[in-house]
Amino acid sequence: MPLFIKVLFASLFLFSCGEATDEAKTRAKIFLNGTIYTGDDANPVVEAVVVEGNRIVFVGAEQEALKTAPDGAVVDLGGAYMYPGFTDAHTHLRAVGNREQTLNLEGTSSLAELVEKIKTRIESASPGEVxxxxxxxxxxxxxxxxxxxxxxxxxxxxxxxxxxxxxxxxxxxxxxxxxxxxxxxxxxxxxxxxxxxxxxxxxxxxxxxxxxxxxxxxxFSDPSQQEIINMYQVGGAVYNAYGWTGVHSMSVPLADVQLIEGLARDGHLTLRVYNSLNGGNPEVLGFFSNRIQTPQNGLITTRAIKLYIDGSLGSRGAILLEPYSDDETTGLQQMKKELVMPILIEALKAGIQINTHAIGDGGNRLLLDWYEEAFAAVPADQRAIAEPRWRDEHAQILNLADIPRFAELGVIPSMQPSHAIGDLHFAPERLGLERLSGAYAWRLLIDAGAIIAGGTDAPVERGDPRVEFYAAVARKDLSGFSGQGWHPELAVSREEALKMFTIWPAYAAFMEDDLGTIEAGKLADFTVFSGDIMTIPEAEILEVEVVMTVVDGKIIYRRD
Ligand SMILES: [Zn+2]
CATH class of the missing domain: 3.10.310.70 (Diaminopimelate Epimerase; Chain A, domain 1)
Structure with a gap:
């Protein structure tokens, strides 16, 4: 939106709302004294943002902002860098919370150390405790x-x-x-x-x-309701402190939806959550038949189903078109087509988004084939939403011939840059050098017209936006290493990386009119870092600190 329209929009607020406006003004917040990246190509960097309630009402020069909200409370950014709220487009929020509560083995550097950790844990265990x-x-x-x-x-x-x-x-x-x-x-x-x-x-x-x-x-003894609630609450707090303002939460059990909505209603979950329900539950479709028209409930939206087509590359469960380079297997198919097709058809008719896990080049081809077949079976005029925005969760190893199909079919690759920098230590053995040309191929997908919803897949990975942003632009591991044949040219630009965690996840959740950029009229979700991730040297991206996290107009995390 051009600047003059923004000012006009703000002026309308100023002059047309009478008494109610005066009250609103006292609550307005003016963010200034920092560098504000809007994500809006027409107006990429501004001095100030004014927020009333949970919406942005002005974006532009500091002088104008102060005039727009003369009684507004100034939020001093202290020279920090503000971005549209970062959204993790693929996480497992409950498991993130659970990771904090069980034995966290992340970072274990040897088998010997693993055994030592378990030994220590056993010492405090009661007899027979799992x-x-x-x-x-x-x-x-x-x-x-x-x-x-x-x-x-x-x-x-x-x-x-x-x-x-x-x-x-x-x-x-x-x-x-x-x-x-x-x-x-x-x-x-x-x-x-x-x-x-x-x-x-x-x-x-x-x-x-x-x-x-x-x-x-x-x-896995079933956790109590209270334990589940605690997992979400802990997971949400961990995420707010990392700077995330939103998540797309994957494989959510149907029964959890009410719990999450309750938490958000009571103010104990300060994260925008887009739920993708565990598709293994046959009652899932029934849930949507009542809810799909009114998915929005405050911060929580539920309108997707998560399916699995294959396993992972590390455990050789990903489906490959040709056998693994270090084994005879071609992976393990997780779903039978005759069971999946009716779900796809029903989902298209009802307007449910489908998110399918696919890792191997064979798994990804199956996914595209099945989606294509479903789209053909239910033409646009028979769908609840003409543009279903179905997603490929991971889209990790692609045959080059399949890359243009994403944009052609309108399928969104939902990818986690940290997988590329973790997998670079073993993927070449599993795949051989030739197949790496279509692996973690962000650059090729964007060039072929696709958008990429960026995520972390936590707790598979740490769930840290700095690691993801770094991985996307550096395509090297955290020590700066990248092996032979790891295709440095498939990295993305800083601007693209920012989109991967802001406007593109918004689009992938049908929320681009409300989220993803800092523009007047949109919801006020911001991530504030101590450093300028758009310009600092790559390695320094990992060292910036989260200064502030703003969700729905409220400052819900602030560095001491
Ligand atoms: Zn996942």
């Missing part, structure tokens, strides 16, 4: 292999242990856990899973994808 940990990843370890039951049995003969890999697609359990769950060499392995066997033909403790369900009853 030990749950999450976040290990073996790709950096000197031992260079997955942990097995044998590693855990010596230190935990009596307490069942389950340790989930950082990506959530594999776990290691000890013999105590296998015994408690009745898992043996003859147990039938569920579709989409794998029970890894030792040389003698017995389960060695490694469970891949759907096979984790074999120990679920013992390993």
């Amino acid at each position: 030990i749950t940990g999450r976040g290990w990843i073996e790709t950096h370890w000197p031992e260079g292999r997955f942990p097995t039951a044998a590693d855990l049995d010596a230190i935990s003969p009596a307490n069942p242990v389950i340790l989930i890999r950082a990506d959530g697609h594999a776990a290691v359990v000890n013999t105590s856990m296998m015994n408690a769950a009745g898992l043996t060499a003859t147990t039938e392995v569920p579709f989409g899973g794998d029970v890894v066997l030792d040389e003698a033909g017995n389960p060695n403790g490694i469970l891949i994808d759907a096979a984790m369900s074999l120990v679920a009853e013992i390993a």
